[in-house]
Amino acid sequence: MAAAVAASILWPDALIDQEILAGGLALISALLLAHYRGWPLVTVLLAVGLVALVVMHLSPLYFGGALRGPFLILFVVAPYISIALGAGWFGEVRRYQAELRATQLQLIQSEKLDSVGRMAAGVAHEVKNPLMMILTGIKVLAKRVPDADEQTRLLLQDMEEAVERADRIIGGLLNYSRDRDLDLATADLNDTIERSSMLVKHDLENAHITLVSTLAQDLPKLQLDEFKMQQVFVNLVTNAIHAIERDGEISITTVLEKMTRGTLVGNRKADRFSIGERVVVVRIEDSGPGIPEEHLHKIFDPFFSTKPTGRGTGLGLSVSQQIVEMHGGTIEVGNRDTGGARVTVTLKVDREEAPS
């Protein structure tokens, strides 16, 4: 941290100096003012303050200007005060920079999502027609060879599944580009989570994974689009299942908390979490291998996926993020200290409707 002490400013007879008088010193003090010496506190670029020695006529320090000792102390101390103030100032700058960077990233992400949406509608029409042709062709062939051998039957089945998969991807893209509205209703988040858990029950059982739910009973009701929020939790638990692959545990916890830090969600001022604000937090943790550090920054990117081909479209987390942010909430992904991944969804309890 760089700091410097600029030349001191000396007013031998402060009483007649109008700047000092205008600077806020009370008249009664000014009448007694004998000597003033100030040291500007300078960081790299800015003066961040001033340390001053003010000596009154009646002060024992004032013996006809013999003030060498106190001046020396000021001269030595001023740089340290500068550094201390500068550190605080740079800390502020760093905080603002971090907030700015986060906002920029959100804007870039939002722009990416919009681009995907625009592209999706165009691609969907062009791809669905050939898919229909292939699907119909497969069905014609399957009917024409009713006594097909096992391999031919499997081949036709695989072809049909491939068409279904492509259609799901296109369908996901279309939903992605259209789902900009919420159908909000007062809802119990715990119920939504339990319904989502039922939808993934079969997958959990197949993979021998235990789902442990610890749902706080004191949660206030929230304004939710239940269907979309259910989609979020199904996506998150499905991701956890795919990460574990087999034999493990996923935990879902809900809790009512107070924000300990301010957070900006999207670009809407009304969606800014303030410190002390009541929020409902959902944590989904898994016993999988966790997420490699180099993947964390792009995990919400549309089409980013580490899953094998055919297992994921790379849209699950993007869609989940979009839905949570539409609710004025945040979604964060990270790794647990003890291993495995943790997804944290934070939702406002008292949400004001804001113009989007």
Place this chain on the structure above:
Amino acid sequence: MRKRRILLVDDEASITRALAMYLTENGDCEVCVENKGSRALAAARSFKPDLIFLDIVMPDADGGALAAEIQGDPVLKGTPIVFLTALVSRRETGGTTMTIGGYPFLAKPVHPETVLASIAEHARERA
């Protein structure tokens, strides 16, 4: 009972060819295909279908406007129409038929079995 007369109007010739094959071989249908939207009305007048499957987005005609023309035609008035569209995903329709402008529609890619079911549901019965 005579075969159901089905008119397929879609600019994608590969789709109508495959679908016509499936319906002819697996349904009790007589199928007529028209790949030019602008000629669909004339094809319908000539074929007198019991049901028309009509693509919505075609390069030379708008399916919606064509449906209105068909319903305004004295000969074709009342002919059931089912839209085929790639603009809506199957998931959005819940896998069942919904309506656009009062007409049922099927979201592409449609399973040909669903097309057969749609014929059973909507085609005009004629003795």
